[in-house]
Amino acid sequence: MTQSSPFLRLGTRGSALALAQAYETRRRLAAAHGVPEDDIVIEIIKVIGDQILDRALSQAGGKGLFTKEIEDALLEDRIDLAVHSSKDLPTVLPDGLVLPAFLPREDVRDVLISHTTGGLEGLPQGGKVGSASLRRQAMVKRARPDLEVALLRGNVETRLRKVAEGTIDATLLALAGLKRLGLIDRLPDGVTATVIDADAFVPAVGQGAIAIETREGDARTRELMAAINEPATERALAAERAFLHELDGSCRTPIGGHARVTGDRLSFSGVILVPDGSEAHETSREGSVAEAAALGADAGRELRGRAGPAFFAALAGA
Numbered sequence: 001m002t003q004s005s006p007f008l009r010l011g012t013r014g015s016a017l018a019l020a021q022a023y024e025t026r027r028r029l030a031a032a033h034g035v036p037e038d039d040i041v042i043e044i045i046k047v048i049g050d051q052i053l054d055r056a057l058s059q060a061g062g063k064g065l066f067t068k069e070i071e072d073a074l075l076e077d078r079i080d081l082a083v084h085s086s087k088d089l090p091t092v093l094p095d096g097l098v099l100p101a102f103l104p105r106e107d108v109r110d111v112l113i114s115h116t117t118g119g120l121e122g123l124p125q126g127g128k129v130g131s132a133s134l135r136r137q138a139m140v141k142r143a144r145p146d147l148e149v150a151l152l153r154g155n156v157e158t159r160l161r162k163v164a165e166g167t168i169d170a171t172l173l174a175l176a177g178l179k180r181l182g183l184i185d186r187l188p189d190g191v192t193a194t195v196i197d198a199d200a201f202v203p204a205v206g207q208g209a210i211a212i213e214t215r216e217g218d219a220r221t222r223e224l225m226a227a228i229n230e231p232a233t234e235r236a237l238a239a240e241r242a243f244l245h246e247l248d249g250s251c252r253t254p255i256g257g258h259a260r261v262t263g264d265r266l267s268f269s270g271v272i273l274v275p276d277g278s279e280a281h282e283t284s285r286e287g288s289v290a291e292a293a294a295l296g297a298d299a300g301r302e303l304r305g306r307a308g309p310a311f312f313a314a315l316a317g318a
């Protein structure tokens, strides 16, 4: 095939993690359709979220900061598919875009990176935990009110280095990211990784799952994507994204949502917290995978009702 007509044009951010996900997607597509990997061209697209490193993204406009420029490229027909961390995707897509495939999910759990062993319980009294995630900050405060949480942004390697250098006592990262980067087995000297149970520390909606976005009207690409979709992950994401959609489109709510699919059954756990961890509301659902989105939405509505307007008003003013 000539360079002017590749089999597919794949768009991605340029971070090491984004590229690892793009390569995995390309590998699966090439294998599924019997084409050389070189026929799937990777276009690296700069996004605003990668350039804002000095403040919490929730303050900089929240969701969409990692996706806007890539979605523009899709809408303008400069690429055929975009590869995203599901976690970074808003629950409402721009008109004309769809998510026709989710790849088999990596481990959904968070990992505590620290000098000490014993996970969160092993951290020193009053220790400092760096994270840019409102969910992780609130869950840390809930488990250990004595700990100080500090904003820590930057890519995975930068965050690991901050712990290694002792600027902070610990940080939390997605195990999925560490695995995809091959970092889990070569952490900097002196730091330990402790995987945290997903029931105790509910992961972010979409954590560990790669989502493929395409134009709604591009039947060819959508059909090509169907070959790499994993239904169990797609169903889990339907539940989690419906839950998130009921509660927050803005990325300002500390929120966790996690669905597990076993055969045709789905179980879902969701939690919302206030940023200092002093208040939390949790719920769960069990049901058929066929009603994934309805289960997630119903769980979201329950928590919205239980938390009440004052909970959300306090977040908006935070």
Ligand SMILES: NCc1[nH]cc(CCC(=O)O)c1CC(=O)O
Binding pocket: 085, 086, 087, 088, 172, 173, 174, 175, 176, 177, 206, 207, 208, 209, 210
């Ligand atoms: N917000 C950044 C981001 N988006 C997805 C991942 C990890 C990979 C994943 O969850 O699929 C990360 C880094 C992290 O949270 O440690």
